[in-house]
Structures are given as C-alpha cells and as structure tokens.
C-alpha cells in the first residue's frame with residue numbers, strides 16, 4: 001500500500017543543513033497497522049509527512065496505492081491526498097464551527113454536494129461514537145472527543161490510509177486506550193491501512209502489526225511488533241521495549257542472591273507455563289520467582305520470568321539444560 005524508496009528530507013536552515021529523514025526505505029502492507037517509534041527529533045513526523053507530501057522529500061520515491069506521488073502535479077496531488085487521511089496530536093479543529101460543521105467541511109472541500117454531506121457526517125459521527133455531540137463546539141469537548149471528531153473528519157472522504165501523528169500523546173491512559181480501540185475498529189471494519197508515529201511503546205504494543213524504530217533520520221530496526229518485543233536486536237529498540245517490559249531488580253535483592261539467576265521468555269500459552277513446575281519436579285532445585293509477567297503484544301502473549309535456581313551445582317546445571325531445551329529463550333543473568 002505504501003512504499004518509500006530511499007526517502008530523504010534535508011532542511012536548509014540559516015545555520016546549515018539539517019537532516020530530517022535520511023534515506024529511508026519501507027514497505028507498509030495493505031490493511032496493516034504500522035508503528036514508527038523514536039525519541040524526539042528522530043525524524044518520525046518528517047517521515048510521516050513525506051507519505052502525503054505535506055513535506056516534500058528532497059529525494060527518493062513515495063508510492064501510495066500504486067501512485068508515485070512525487071510525479072503528480074499539484075491538482076492531482078490534492079486529489080490523491082483525499083485517499084490519505086491524517087490526524088494530529090493537537091486535533092486542529094476549527095473552534096468557531098460545530099462538530100457537525102468540522103466534519104462536513106472536509107466533504108465540502110472535496111466537492112461532495114450538500115444533500116449527501118449530512119448523511120455522511122451523521123454516519124461518521126455514529127462510527128466514532130459522537131452522534132449526540134453534533135451541535136457542540138470543540139471547546140465543549142474533552143481531548144478524547146476532539147480526537148474522535150478529527151478521526152471522523154479524516155475518514156470523511158473514504159481514505160485508504162490514515163496517518164496518525166502522535167494522536168494519543170495529549171491524552172490520558174484510559175482515553176488513549178479508547179482511541180486506540182477506535183483505530184483498531186477502523187482498521188478491521190473498514191480495512192484502512194494505519195501508520196502511527198509515537199514515542200509510546202504501549203501504543204505500538206496495543207495495535208501495531210509491525211513497527212520501525214528511528215534515530216537520526218534513519219530506521220535502525222524494523223519488523224513484526226512481536227519479534228521486536230521478544231527479540232530486539234538494537235540497543236535503542238531494547239530501550240523502548242524496556243518502557244513496557246522493565247525487569248530491573250533492586251540491587252539489594254541482587255546482592256542477596258546465592259543461586260543462579262535465570263531469565264525465561266516464552267509465548268505465554270498455558271502448556272508452556274507448566275515448564276517451570278515440570279522442571280521443579282524433575283530436579284532437586286528450588287525456583288524462587290523474582291519477577292514475572294505475561295504481556296499481550298497485539299493479543300499474542302509474551303511471558304517473561306526471572307527466577308533464582310537454588311540447589312546443588314550439578315542439579316542447577318541439569319535444570320538449566322532442561323529449561324533451555326523446552327523454552328525458546330533462556331538467559332543466565
């Protein structure tokens with residue numbers, strides 16, 4: 001659905017050139033929810049804005065739904081942009097217009113006739129759960145409701161792609177969850193491809209099928225979200241993963257450990273969870289669980305346990321070999 005080929009954006013500033021995006025090549029599949037994460041200044045916004053040419057790349061190719069956007073004249077580009085909706089952290093609603101008018105405006109701008117607009121706006125407000133707020137003004141809405149209006153507006157002209165620029169960063173955790181649930185519904189029911197930029201791994205964990213990690217304008221790692229969480233390759237990816245799966249043990253506890261400290265990681269299905277109790281029955285070792293969690297990465301469980309194995313050295317070694325045989329990832333720490 002979206003192909004970026006060696007996309008670069010270099011800003012010319014008074015103090016010299018600033019690299020926004022540095023030769024990024026990516027493919028985002030139709031119907032996918034794709035996350036782009038990175039710290040502030042990594043180039044996420046610039047890259048996202050290159051997808052709908054809000055930011056014109058200095059070089060490279062941007063192909064959306066088979067159309068090479070950089071080859072289009074400005075009028076053709078305006079039409080092509082109708083199939084790419086966008087929402088922002090700051091909502092950008094028109095404060096002097098009602099919720100209804102804010103959404104209707106997008107239809108008017110696309111040339112939809114007045115009689116058809118009303119029906120479509122009501123349908124969109126129903127989709128985002130705001131049918132009762134049609135006559136309200138943006139100042140009368142909560143942050144989550146404002147984002148719902150902006151989602152309705154972005155979907156007005158039936159886009160194939162929805163770009164989300166830190167869409168939940170200004171929202172509290174529970175409102176974030178409800179907006180992510182709405183985006184999930186839009187992706188599943190309408191088949192819209194979604195690209196989300198965020199610095200929150202919780203967002204990626206919740207809805208992204210695949211994701212990319214950016215630093216200094218480059219993509220440093222990319223892949224299925226589950227693989228990124230269960231087997232991060234780059235230190236930066238690990239940094240982000242740790243914001244969700246932090247397993248640092250207090251130094252005082254570490255100082256008191258006499259046995260072998262083991263970190264087990266597996267898909268948290270029940271059958272595999274029995275590995276630990278099987279191991280404790282088979283060998284003369286005790287296992288003290290010091291930390292344990294099953295996280296759901298887009299609904300697929302990932303179990304991580306840290307335990308201390310205590311007992312005779314040879315029994316510990318046998319127990320460890322047994323664990324290594326049955327569990328995909330076992331690490332002595």
Ligand SMILES: Nc1ncnc2c1ncn2[C@@H]1O[C@H](COP(=O)(O)OP(=O)(O)OP(=O)(O)O)[C@@H](O)[C@H]1O
Pocket residue numbers: 011012013018019020021038039040041042043044045046047199
């Ligand atoms: N209009 C501009 N003119 C000059 N430099 C810019 C411009 N926009 C972005 N940059 C620079 O490009 C780099 C990438 O910025 P960008 O906003 O894309 O990062 P980001 O990862 O989205 O950060 P944030 O999360 O803070 O928005 C930064 O060094 C930034 O200063």
